[in-house]
Amino acid sequence: MECNQHFCTCHDTKCNLNPHNHKEGCSPCIKKNLAAGEIPTCFFKVVSEDLTDVKDYSIQGFINFFNKH
Numbered sequence: 001m002e003c004n005q006h007f008c009t010c011h012d013t014k015c016n017l018n019p020h021n022h023k024e025g026c027s028p029c030i031k032k033n034l035a036a037g038e039i040p041t042c043f044f045k046v047v048s049e050d051l052t053d054v055k056d057y058s059i060q061g062f063i064n065f066f067n068k069h
Contacts (some may be wrong), residue, residue, distance in 0.1 A: 009042045033057070 008019040008026065008043070015021070017029040029061075033040045039062040044051055048069045 009045045010040070012041070 010029075011019060012017055014022050015029075019025055019029070022028070025043075029033055029040055037059060038057040039059060041051065041057070043062060044054060044057075044065055047066050054061070054065060
């Protein structure tokens with residue numbers, strides 16, 4: 001499966017799940033986040049590029065972030 005690495009908006013290239021570090025696309029990141037009850041960083045970035053104040057990547061954290069912006 002070929003990955004569109006340029007699509008990923010996450011700048012954390014030290015993360016093993018970042019699509020820049022393998023050829024499985026976004027699937028490993030999405031699976032990990034769903035299992036943890038979290039929302040991937042890229043969803044937050046659709047709302048705002050400024051993630052400085054984000055400490056809570058839970059679903060409720062995303063809802064709060066969305067409502068704030």
